[in-house]
Amino acid sequence: MNRIAILGAGVMGGSLLSALLRSGHPPADLVLSDRMVLATRTLAEEYAVGVAPATEAAAGASVVVLAVKPQDMSGLLAEIHESIGPETLVISIAAGISTEYLENRLPANTGVVRVMPNTPAQVDEAMSVLSAGRHCTAEHLAQAERLLSAFGQVIILDEKHQDAATAISGSGPAYIFYVTEAMIEAGVLLGLPRSTATEMVVQTLYGAATMIRETGEHPSILREQVSSPGGTSVAALRALEDHKVRAAFLTAIEAAARRSHELSAGE
Numbered sequence: 001m002n003r004i005a006i007l008g009a010g011v012m013g014g015s016l017l018s019a020l021l022r023s024g025h026p027p028a029d030l031v032l033s034d035r036m037v038l039a040t041r042t043l044a045e046e047y048a049v050g051v052a053p054a055t056e057a058a059a060g061a062s063v064v065v066l067a068v069k070p071q072d073m074s075g076l077l078a079e080i081h082e083s084i085g086p087e088t089l090v091i092s093i094a095a096g097i098s099t100e101y102l103e104n105r106l107p108a109n110t111g112v113v114r115v116m117p118n119t120p121a122q123v124d125e126a127m128s129v130l131s132a133g134r135h136c137t138a139e140h141l142a143q144a145e146r147l148l149s150a151f152g153q154v155i156i157l158d159e160k161h162q163d164a165a166t167a168i169s170g171s172g173p174a175y176i177f178y179v180t181e182a183m184i185e186a187g188v189l190l191g192l193p194r195s196t197a198t199e200m201v202v203q204t205l206y207g208a209a210t211m212i213r214e215t216g217e218h219p220s221i222l223r224e225q226v227s228s229p230g231g232t233s234v235a236a237l238r239a240l241e242d243h244k245v246r247a248a249f250l251t252a253i254e255a256a257a258r259r260s261h262e263l264s265a266g267e
C-alpha cells in the first residue's frame, strides 16, 4: 500500500498534491480530503485523484500529510485518531505544531515527521526542513526525505530550529514577493510601463539568486561588485541603510519566529 492522503486541500495541500503528481506519483495513490467538499472535488477532478472523508482517507494510507491550519489541528487529530495504523507515517506541515503535540494526540508510537515546506513547491523549487519525532524510524525519515526532495531541496534539522525555519524559508517567499512588489512600484514611479518594470525586476531577482547559488560567493561580495565608487547602487544602499531596512528584516523575521512559537501554544 503506497497511498498518500493529504488532509487539507488549501494552498499548501494543493501545492503538495500537484508537486507529488509531477514527481511521478500515480494519481491512484493520492487521496485528498478537506471540509470544503466542493473545493476539494474541483481540485480532485482537476488532478484526477481520489477524494474521501478524512477518516477514510487516513485509514487507507501509508503516509498521511496533515496540511490544515495549526488552529484546526487538534480537531483533525481527534477525527482521524482511530484511522491511523501502526505502520502509518504522519507528516505535518503545520507551522508551530510540535511533534510532541502530534504524538500526544495520535495512537502510541506513531511515526511523525514535522516539515516546514514553502510555496515554491509549485515550481519544484521548495525548501523543506524536516525534523523527526520520537517514534520516527530511519526508514520513516528516509521516506519523508524521498517524498519531499522530489520537488525541491530538503534539510534535516533538530526540531528546536523549526520556528527559525518557518520564519526564514516557510514565510520567506512572502518577503521576497513583497520586495518584488516594491521594486516594481518604484519602476512605475520612475515612469516605466508596469509590464516592463515587472520583467526587469523578475529577471534581476532570478539572475541575482542564480549568482548567489552558482558562484558560492558571500552576498556582500556580490553586492560590492555592483556598487561602483560614487555610483548609483551605493546611493540607493545608503537610503536603505537610512531607512533601517536591514534592521526591519531582523525584526520582521524575529516576529515570524515568535508567532510560530505562539502557534505551538494554540494562540
Ligand SMILES: NC(=O)C1=CN([C@@H]2O[C@H](COP(=O)(O)OP(=O)(O)OC[C@H]3O[C@@H](n4cnc5c(N)ncnc54)[C@H](OP(=O)(O)O)[C@@H]3O)[C@@H](O)[C@H]2O)C=CC1
Binding pocket: 007, 008, 009, 010, 011, 012, 013, 033, 034, 035, 036, 054, 067, 068, 069, 070, 072, 075, 076, 079, 093, 094, 095, 116, 117, 118, 119, 170, 171
Ligand atoms: N501557505 C504557506 O506558504 C505554507 C503553509 N504551511 C502550513 O500549511 C498548513 C496549511 O496552510 P495553507 O494551505 O496556507 O492554509 P489553507 O487555509 O489554504 O488550507 C487549509 C485547508 O484545510 C481545511 N481544513 C481545516 N480543517 C480541516 C479538517 N478537519 N479536515 C479537512 N480539511 C480541513 C481548510 O478548510 P477551511 O477553509 O474551511 O478552513 C482549508 O481548506 C498550515 O498549517 C500552514 O502553517 C507551511 C508552509 C508554507
Ligand SMILES: O=C(O)[C@@H]1CCC=N1
Binding pocket: 095, 166, 170, 171
Ligand atoms: O504564514 C503562515 O503561517 C504559513 C506558515 C509559513 C508560511 N505560511
